[in-house]
Structures are given as C-alpha cells and as structure tokens.
Amino acid sequence: MYLVAAWVLLQFAEIMIDFMALPDWTGRALIVLVSLGFPFILLLAWVFDVSTNGVRADATSAGASDQQGALRKIDSAIVFMVLLGAGLAFYLWPSEAPDAPGELEVMLHSPVVEQQNSNKAHHSDKYILVGNLVDFTGASGSSGQAYGQAIIDANNWINENGGINGKLIDLDTIETSYQVRRAVDAYEKWSSQGVVAIQGWGTAIGVALKDDINADQVPFFSASYSAEFTDPQGIKTGDAAPYNFFYGPSYSDGCRGLVQWADSDWRTQGKKMKPKYLHMGDNQPYPNAPKAACEAYAAELGFEVLQPIIFSMIPGDYSRQCRLLKASAPDYVFLANLDKSVSALLTQCSDLEVDTQYMANIYGFDEDVMLSAGSAANGLVWVMGAAAWGDSASGMYTVREISKMSDPQESKYRSVHYMRGVCSTFYLKEAIEIANEKNTMNSAAIKQALYAQAQWVPKGLEGVCLPTTWTEKDHRGVTKVPIYQARVNGPVTGLSIQSLINNQIIEMTPIYEATIERKPEWLGW
Structure with missing residues (x-):
C-alpha cells in the first residue's frame, strides 16, 4: 500500500x-x-x-x-x-581526492564527446540543426498538437523543395508535455550539438531557457507570446532578451486589442455607465503574462476593473468561480487560460446562467472549444494571429501543400494554431537563407537577418501571416490584433469540425482589427 x-x-x-x-x-x-x-x-x-x-x-x-x-x-x-x-x-560522505580529475573534465575528454565535437563542422556542411520543443500530450496539448505538427510539416516541405540553399534542416523534435525539466534537458543536448536556432513552446519554458539561450546566442522562436520576451536590450524591463523572438501580437497587446474592441462595442451600444472588466485565469506564467498590462489599459480607457477570479488551468469543477462571476456581474471577462479549461468554464457557467461577454487570448479559444462547449461558446471574441483554414488568401495554397506532408489525402482540418506554426517556421527559414547567402551561417547572423525587413511577410504566405517588424531595440513584431467572434448556430454533437463549418453551424467571423501603439512604456509589458 x-x-x-x-x-x-x-x-x-x-x-x-x-x-x-x-x-x-x-x-x-x-x-x-x-x-x-x-x-x-x-x-x-x-x-x-x-x-x-x-x-x-x-x-x-x-x-x-x-x-x-x-x-x-x-x-x-x-x-x-x-x-x-x-x-x-x-x-555518501565525499572523499578527499584532490588529484582526481573532475566529472566535467572526464566528460569533455571522453571519446564520445571528442567525436561529437569533431563531427560538428562536417554536420553543418550538409544539415542545419534546429530544435523543436512541442507539447502533444500535456496541459496545452490541444493547441500544441496543431502548432507542433505545423512546424514539422513546414520543415519537411522545405527539405522536399531543396532545403535552404541546398542544406537540409535537421529538425529535432522533443515532446515536453508542457514540462520545463524536459525542455531544459533538450536544450542541454542541443547546445552540445551546435544547434543554430530553436522553435520553442510554453511561457514557463521560455522563461526557464531565456538566460541560457541569450548567453549561448541561440535564436529562440517562441510559441509563447509573453511581452517579457519583447525587450531585447532590457531598456524597460532591465532583463534583456536579445535572442527571443515570436511571431504574432504579444499576450499583452492581444488583450489590449480585445479591450479596445470592448470599448468600441460599449460605445456602439450607446451605454453611458462605466463598463466593468474582469480578468479570469490561473496563477501561472501564461495566464498572468498580460494581466497587469491589460488591467491598466482597461482602467485607462475608463473601465471599472473588478477583482480577478482565479480558476485552474486543469479542467475541474468551476461552479464556485461561476457563482463568483455571476455575483460580480462584469460586462467583459478576459479568459486568460488555455483552451481546455476555458471550454469547461464556459460550459459550467452557461449551466448556471452567467450572462457576460467573454474574451479569450490566442491559445484560449479555437474550433475545438466550439466543438466541446457548443452553444456556451456562442458570441465569444478572441485574438487570431493568422488566416483560418478555410480562408481564400493566396498564401493558403502554400499552407495546404505543407499540410499534405502529414496528410497526403487532404482529409484533416487544420485549426487556427496550425497556420501560426507555419508562419513561425518560414520567418526563421528566410532569416537562415539571408545569413547563408552572406556566408555567415551562424546563430548571430541569423539574429541579425531577422532585422533585415520591415512589414515582413514570408514569400508564398501572403494573406496568411501578419506583416512583422523586429528591430534591435524592439521585438514587438506584430502590433495589429485581428479580433474574431464565434458563432454556434445549432447542435454540434456527432459532427466533425469541417462538417460544422461547411454547414455554417459554427462560424469564425472577423469583427475588428485593433492597432496597438508602440509606446515605449509598454515595451516588455
């Protein structure tokens, strides 16, 4: 026992x-x-x-x-x-052996490591080692599967089409299950193998690796959009993040965009009293990332900011939180958690007849939430970071060709996260191409190449990826925030997402595009 x-x-x-x-x-x-x-x-x-x-x-x-x-x-x-x-x-008492070689010395002079080091130059002549941290089975597995598969498919497609100036991408994918320890172990392995860049995942993972990747000068394309990664010189935060990049609006700017829409929505309704804003999320790095910045912006726009409500990112019984929400009676609620807990909260609060306008962050909502929450998801607005699967943008041709790498029968529907994974891959691809063309194919050169273009859209992805500009002083790449609204027009049980969309039972409609100022005081916040 x-x-x-x-x-x-x-x-x-x-x-x-x-x-x-x-x-x-x-x-x-x-x-x-x-x-x-x-x-x-x-x-x-x-x-x-x-x-x-x-x-x-x-x-x-x-x-x-x-x-x-x-x-x-x-x-x-x-x-x-x-x-x-x-x-x-x-x-266990340590014995005194001052003349014995240390563990690190033995490791560095072992035949395995010496062979590994001697192979680095040969390896880089043919392949480009890129790390890929994914979550397919952990707390963020729903969105992580779509995003991570996009990274894999996009790199396979690049290799199938000649690689990068004749070199193939050696993509090493590590399943983290949203656990920091596994990501740290993976980075330690890659750093000994000469990795040139990393596709990352998770706010807590990004925070844990930040100091190491900056010390080792390895560009880290994060799937976490935490604003603390946008201050490359530490001008505002005092904590420089020169090698952290991500594609899309930061969590803070995404929330600001939602509040900007809420302000416009309130005015359109002609209401005179102050609207009430409330933040709901777990006490974890991802939900907390935009909290202070967004509450301050809501107050600046004239909202009454209510006491936040904590609910776990692990789905469970949220009846207490729903009753608190009902008693607080906010007009607009920002759901800062991941999709699974957001879906559970929407369903339970609907059962308790909570009436409010929900808003969600970029990983808090997608087609799967509409499928699982059904009518409880109707009317929610959220941040989109790229085109949707059914859009007619010219760049969607490239995305569909990439999707065939793991779905040659074209039978799979790709959620909104898939397109952002493709965009992230192609920004890194083009930066590597620029560096390689200058015969300086190393991590520092790749970082500099990311500053080469303004309002940058990768070739072949026009209309899919949002125009992006990174500078040496500001890594807020995207300041346009597309806002979409969910419509659930009937029962969703027993049908696939593709069928629901084809029959217009669920809809994702663009309703607003916020423009976020590059205020110096918002850098890194």
Whole structure:
C-alpha cells in the first residue's frame, strides 16, 4: 500500500512541479523523503499490529511478559535506524581526492564527446540543426498538437523543395508535455550539438531557457507570446532578451486589442455607465503574462476593473468561480487560460446562467472549444494571429501543400494554431537563407537577418501571416490584433469540425482589427 501511494504521489508531483515552476530540488527532496519513509513503515509494521480494535503491539507480543518483548523490538528498531543512518552518512560522505580529475573534465575528454565535437563542422556542411520543443500530450496539448505538427510539416516541405540553399534542416523534435525539466534537458543536448536556432513552446519554458539561450546566442522562436520576451536590450524591463523572438501580437497587446474592441462595442451600444472588466485565469506564467498590462489599459480607457477570479488551468469543477462571476456581474471577462479549461468554464457557467461577454487570448479559444462547449461558446471574441483554414488568401495554397506532408489525402482540418506554426517556421527559414547567402551561417547572423525587413511577410504566405517588424531595440513584431467572434448556430454533437463549418453551424467571423501603439512604456509589458 505504501509503495502504491508513493508511486501515485511521485506521478502527481512530477506534473505539479513543472506546472507550478517549482525548483528542481523539490522533486529530489520528495523522492528522498519517500525513500526514507519506507524502512520506517516496515519497522512500524513489524512492531505494531492494526486490527479492528485499533493499533496495538503485535499479536505475538500479547501478555504482560511479552510487552517487554515489544519494547525490545522498538529498541532494536531505533538502533537499526541509527546504524542505517550512520552507514549511509559514511558511504555518501565525499572523499578527499584532490588529484582526481573532475566529472566535467572526464566528460569533455571522453571519446564520445571528442567525436561529437569533431563531427560538428562536417554536420553543418550538409544539415542545419534546429530544435523543436512541442507539447502533444500535456496541459496545452490541444493547441500544441496543431502548432507542433505545423512546424514539422513546414520543415519537411522545405527539405522536399531543396532545403535552404541546398542544406537540409535537421529538425529535432522533443515532446515536453508542457514540462520545463524536459525542455531544459533538450536544450542541454542541443547546445552540445551546435544547434543554430530553436522553435520553442510554453511561457514557463521560455522563461526557464531565456538566460541560457541569450548567453549561448541561440535564436529562440517562441510559441509563447509573453511581452517579457519583447525587450531585447532590457531598456524597460532591465532583463534583456536579445535572442527571443515570436511571431504574432504579444499576450499583452492581444488583450489590449480585445479591450479596445470592448470599448468600441460599449460605445456602439450607446451605454453611458462605466463598463466593468474582469480578468479570469490561473496563477501561472501564461495566464498572468498580460494581466497587469491589460488591467491598466482597461482602467485607462475608463473601465471599472473588478477583482480577478482565479480558476485552474486543469479542467475541474468551476461552479464556485461561476457563482463568483455571476455575483460580480462584469460586462467583459478576459479568459486568460488555455483552451481546455476555458471550454469547461464556459460550459459550467452557461449551466448556471452567467450572462457576460467573454474574451479569450490566442491559445484560449479555437474550433475545438466550439466543438466541446457548443452553444456556451456562442458570441465569444478572441485574438487570431493568422488566416483560418478555410480562408481564400493566396498564401493558403502554400499552407495546404505543407499540410499534405502529414496528410497526403487532404482529409484533416487544420485549426487556427496550425497556420501560426507555419508562419513561425518560414520567418526563421528566410532569416537562415539571408545569413547563408552572406556566408555567415551562424546563430548571430541569423539574429541579425531577422532585422533585415520591415512589414515582413514570408514569400508564398501572403494573406496568411501578419506583416512583422523586429528591430534591435524592439521585438514587438506584430502590433495589429485581428479580433474574431464565434458563432454556434445549432447542435454540434456527432459532427466533425469541417462538417460544422461547411454547414455554417459554427462560424469564425472577423469583427475588428485593433492597432496597438508602440509606446515605449509598454515595451516588455
């Protein structure tokens, strides 16, 4: 029973330690505590017996004379534990060996590493190593599958069409399950192999790797759009992020765009009282990223900013949060969590007849949420970062050709996240091409190439990717925020997303485009 309970505890802890961004030693400490508890439990089981009459000395020790025997068992147990502790301390105590080579020295001079280092130049002559961090099975797996598959398909398509100036992209994809530790391990491997750039995933992962990628000068194209990655020189934040890039409006600017739409919507309705704004999300890096900036902007536009409500990114019972929301009676609610928890909240709050205007961040809403939440998703507005699968933009031809890399029968519907993954890949591709044409194919040259164009749209993706401009002082690449509204016009049960769209049962309609100023005080915030 103890072993089963310990196993369950450690499995749960592995998820929560990464999800809550706890330090690495937390997991090691828990393993040590569980291990130390096992012999103690065995000794207790030897000395005591649990019966229907409660805990008592072992049945073999019954009787007055045998009680002394039970006490002797306890004494023996104490002595055993002391001896065990002393033995472990003696065994683990570091021995003095000043002349012995250190572990790092042995590693650096091992034949494997020497062979690995000697192969780097040869490898770079034919291939370009790019890392790819994905989440296909974790908390963000729904959007992560679409985005990560787009990265894979796009790189395969590039290689099928001649690569980059004759060189093929060696895309190394690592499943992180939204866990920081796995991403850190992957980066340590790549940094020893000469990786030239990385496609990243997750705000917590981006924060954890930021110092290392900047120290190693590796361009990191994040799928997290946290504004803290937009200040390359640390002018505003004091924490420079020169090698962090992402395609799309930042989470903060996305939320500002939604609030800008809400202000316009309120005025259109002709209402005179102050509108009420409320932030809902977990106390985690992703939901918190736009919180302060967006609340400040809402207050600046004349909104009454209400007390935020916390709800977990792990879907569960949100009835308490829905009742709080109903009692607060906000006019506009920004849902800062990921799609699965947003879907669960929408459904449960609909059941409790909560009436408000929901808004969601770029990873908080998509076609899958409309499918799972049904009518509860009707009317929600959210941030879009690229064209939708059914759009007629000229660049969608290229996207559909890319999609055939994993779906040659063209049977799959691609969610809104897929197109953004394709865009992210092609910005990096064109930067690598620019660097390679100048015969300076290294990470620093790729970074400089990302500053080469203004209002940049990758070739072949016209109308799909938003025009993007990065500068050495400002990594806010996109300041246009397309706002879409969901329409659910009937039952969604038992139908595919493609069928629902074809029959206009679900619709995604562009209703507003916000323009966000590049205010100096908003850099990195």
